[in-house]
Amino acid sequence: METNNIGALDLPWVVFRLKQNMYTINSGLVSTILQIPKEITPVATSADIFRGITKHRGEVIPLLDMRRLLGLQPLVDEKKAAAELFADLKASHMNWLNELKRCVKAGDVFQMALDPTKCKLGKWITEITNGAEEAADERIRDVRTQISKITGIHNKFHGLGAEVMAIRRSQKSDEEIARLISEKMKELESIIPEVLRLIDGIADSFTRGHTEICIVLNDGITSVAIVVDEVVAVNELQIVKDRDTFPNMHGKDYIEGVARNDKLSGEIMVLRDSILFDSVKPLAKQAL
Secondary structure (H helix, E strand, O other): OOOOOHHHHOOOEEEEEEOOEEEEEEHHHEEEEEEOOOOOEOOOOOOOOEEEEEEEOOEEEEEEEHHHHOOOOOHHHHHHHHHHHHHHHHHHHHHHHHHHHHHHHHOOOOOOOOOOOOOHHHHHHHHHHOOHHHOOOHHHHHHHHHHHHHHHHHHHHHHHHHHHHHHHHOOOOHHHHHHHHHHHHHHHHHHHHHHHHHHHHHHHHHHHOOOOEEEEEEOOOOEEEEEEOEEEEEEOOEEEEEHHHOOOOOOHHHEEEEEEOOOOOOOEEEEOHHHHHHHHHHHHHHHO
C-alpha cells in the first residue's frame, strides 16, 4: 500500500478505542453514534461476535461486538477481572495486617512485603503508572489521579509494619517494646479503613470507563451497529503502514492499514469496511 492521505476523500474518519488500541472507520459509512441500547434481543447463533439485534428509527439492526471480532478480551470478562483484582487487593491488605498481628503475638518472623512497591497493590500501581502504551487512555489517566491519593497512606501503612519489626529487634526493655508496638498497631488499625476506601476509589475510577458506544454503519444495503469502548475523535488521517507489516496483529483480516494523526497519540488501525459488512450479512439474515 502506498502512503496516501485517506482524508483526501473530503470525509473525516471516526476514531474509536478498544482497550488501549485505536481503530477508525470512514465517516461516510456512519449514520449515527449512540449509547449501547438498553433493549437488545439475543439471537440464537453460534457466532459470539454477534451481540444480538436492536431497533433504531424503526430499523432492525444487528450489533457486532468489535472486541470479540478482533480477538480482544470481551468487556464482560474485563469487568469481571477488574472486580476480582480490586477485591483481591483489599483482601491482601487485610491479610497483611492480620498476619502482622499474628507474628507480633506469636513472636514469629513476618514474611510479607514491608516495601510498599512489593505488595500486590504496589506492583499493580507500578505497572499502571509506567505503562506508556496506556497514556492515551483517559480511563487510565483518571486511575493515575486516584493512585496519587493513595500513595502516601499506602507507604505509611507498610512503613508502620517495618517500624514494628524494627522495634522487635531493638535493645529496648520488653515493656517498652510492647508499648511501642501497641502504639504502631493501633495506628495501623486506624488507617486500614482509609486504605481500603482509597482502593475502592481506584476501582470506581477504573471500572467507570468500562462503557460501550454503538457506531451505526450503513453501506447503502446493510446497517450494522459496531460496539466499541469509546469514540475518540473525528479527524482526517494519513495511512503510514500496510497491515502486512504487523504479522501478529489482532484481527488482521479486518485491518486495511495503519494511520496517524498529529492530534492523536499512537497508531490507528484502519478497518476494512467491506469485509466488516460481509461478516455481518449472514448473521443479519439469520436474525431477521
